[in-house]
Every structure is written in structure tokens, then in C-alpha cells.
Amino acid sequence: MIKRATICFALTLLAAGLALFSQAVPRNSSAAITAKAPTAQAGLPDLIVDQKRLLQNWVVRVENLKAGFCSVEEGGITPGDHTLIRFTVSTPNIGDADLVLGDPNAHVAAGDGLYEFATCHQHYHFKHYTLYELIDPRTGHVWRAAKRGFCMIDVEKYQPYPGPANNDRNYLSCGAPATATSPMIVGNQGISKGWADTYVWKLGGQYFVLDGGDGQPVVPPGNYTIRITVNPGFVPGPGEICRYADPNHPGVCHQLPESNYENNVSEISINIPDHPGKQGVGPLKNQPQITSEPID
Numbered sequence: 656m657i658k659r660a661t662i663c664f665a666l667t668l669l670a671a672g673l674a675l676f677s678q679a680v681p682r683n684s685s686a687a688i689t690a691k692a693p694t695a696q697a698g699l700p701d702l703i704v705d706q707k708r709l710l711q712n713w714v715v716r717v718e719n720l721k722a723g724f725c726s727v728e729e730g731g732i733t734p735g736d737h738t739l740i741r742f743t744v745s746t747p748n749i750g751d752a753d754l755v756l757g758d759p760n761a762h763v764a765a766g767d768g769l770y771e772f773a774t775c776h777q778h779y780h781f782k783h784y785t786l787y788e789l790i791d792p793r794t795g796h797v798w799r800a801a802k803r804g805f806c807m808i809d810v811e812k813y814q815p816y817p818g819p820a821n822n823d824r825n826y827l828s829c830g831a832p833a834t835a836t837s838p839m840i841v842g843n844q845g846i847s848k849g850w851a852d853t854y855v856w857k858l859g860g861q862y863f864v865l866d867g868g869d870g871q872p873v874v875p876p877g878n879y880t881i882r883i884t885v886n887p888g889f890v891p892g893p894g895e896i897c898r899y900a901d902p903n904h905p906g907v908c909h910q911l912p913e914s915n916y917e918n919n920v921s922e923i924s925i926n927i928p929d930h931p932g933k934q935g936v937g938p939l940k941n942q943p944q945i946t947s948e949p950i951d
């Protein structure tokens with residue numbers, strides 16, 4: 656697993672290196688430097704949720720959530736010990752074109768409403784990229800997760816991709832606005848065809864609070880469904896833009912273009928035990944406790 660922060664840092668260095676290199680190459684002084692238009696793509700992206708990944712990567716356990724964690728602040732959680740279910744979400748692009756978002760700074764400047772600035776994370780988050788739901792199959796009650804925003808980049812290759820195995824990794828920088836201490840970072844977000852954006856279980860907000868510590872009802876022991884929906888459909892409210900109309904569901908819209916909106920959901924069944932303890936119960940039991948929260 657590649658750490659997202661490492662990728663961003665490495666890419667910043669790489670970009671800086673390339674910028675230096677390109678400045679060193681003599682240019683025709685009369686030629687204006689124009690930005691290259693994005694290459695037109697013939698196909699469309701197709702996002703899915705990797706069900707096998709979800710099935711193999713979850714744990715119910717007791718954790719100490721510290722007051723300084725962004726997910727505690729953003730999720731309205733009382734700091735201290737809480738019973739959680741943590742899980743990993745991976746969203747491969749199995750389509751025949753890249754999902755292209757580019758620089759969040761440009762989206763914010765254009766005022767298109769796709770990104771918002773996350774004060775605690777000090778960078779931009781895409782709104783409504785993936786919906787996390789914990790469902791009680793008996794009552795249909797739905798709990799929401801602590802995660803509030805997403806940065807889409809190529810984290811890892813999706814091995815079962817049906818197309819070519821050597822597609823380029825193109826999107827590696829979340830981007831950030833200028834702050835008092837650092838200049839603006841130009842981002843390049845997206846998911847290349849054949850690649851996946853992955854949010855591992857340790858990351859901030861990759862959990863549901865089960866003991867009511869976030870103001871939602873307590874989740875009693877028993878069988879539940881975790882349902883993950885990438886690029887979820889929504890009915891636009893007043894003033895909301897319909898970017899991509901769903902061809903199969905009149906009135907339903909999506910934020911991102913895809914060739915198929917019918918394969919965007921994965922579900923798993925899990926059992927929440929009575930006393931999971933700090934070791935936990937589930938495929939990821941006995942993993943170390945988290946002392947500082949990695950964010951993305």
C-alpha cells in the first residue's frame with residue numbers, strides 16, 4: 656500500500672523537477688506558451704466499488720479517538736474510547752477512459768461547487784464522491800460514517816481490469832490552496848482507467864461509530880449490511896446542478912460521467928459482536944491501535 660501523503664510529496668518534487676527541466680530547454684522566443692488542451696477521450700470512465708477488498712478489510716473494535724483527530728472534529732464525536740467498525744474502500748475505474756477532474760483550485764475558482772475547503776485537513780475535498788452506509792436489515796435504519804470528503808487519485812493498479820495492463824498512472828496530486836505558511840499546490844485529481852483510488856481502514860473517517868458517540872443511535876450487536884456507493888445518484892435540490900443525468904432513472908443525477916451507473920454499489924454482511932475489545936473482531940483483528948490519524 657502506498658501512502659497518499661508520500662505520493663503527493665513525491666509528485667510535488669517530480670513536478671518541480673520537470674518544471675526546472677522544461678525551463679532549461681530553449682524555446683522559440685516568438686512562440687507563445689499555451690496550455691495543452693486535454694486530450695479528447697473516446698470512451699467513458701466506469702467506477703465500481705471493489706467488493707472483495709471490502710469483504711477482506713474490516714474490523715469491529717474499541718479505539719481511543721483523540722480530540723485532535725480531524726474525524727472527531729468533523730464527525731461531532733465526543734473524544735475518548737468508542738466502539739467502531741473500520742473498513743477499506745477501493746473504487747477502481749474499469750471503463751475505457753480516465754476519470755478527469757484536474758486541479759481543485761481551478762474548480763473552486765470557477766465556482767462549480769464540486770469541491771469545498773476542509774479547514775482541518777487544509778486542502779480541498781470533493782463532495783459526494785462515495786456514500787458510506789451501515790444498514791440494519793431489520794428496520795432499514797441507516798447510519799452515516801465519519802468521513803466527510805475525498806481526494807481522487809491513482810493509488811493502486813486494479814489487477815482484474817479487463818483492458819490493457821500497462822495503462823499510465825496520471826493523477827497523483829490532491830492540490831491545496833495557499834496558506835499563511837505555504838504556496839498553492841496545483842492538484843491533478845482523477846482515476847486512470849485500470850487504476851483504483853483506495854481509502855484504507857486507518858484513514859481518518861473510515862469508520863462508523865457504534866456506541867452513539869457521534870450523536871447517532873447506538874448500533875446493537877447483530878447482523879448488518881455495509882453498503883458503499885461510488886458516484887451516488889441524487890435528485891437535485893433547488894439551485895443544485897444536474898451534471899450527468901442518469902439514463903435509467905429519470906430525475907436522478909450524478910456528479911461524474913460514467914458509461915454504467917448500475918454497477919456503483921457493493922454490499923457486505925457483517926456481524927457486530929457484543930464485546931469486540933481492543934483486539935477486535937473481523938478480518939483485520941489484532942492490528943495496532945491508531946495513535947495519530949492519517950488524513951487524505
Ligand SMILES: [Cu+2]
Nearest residue numbers: 773776950951
Ligand atoms: Cu482531506
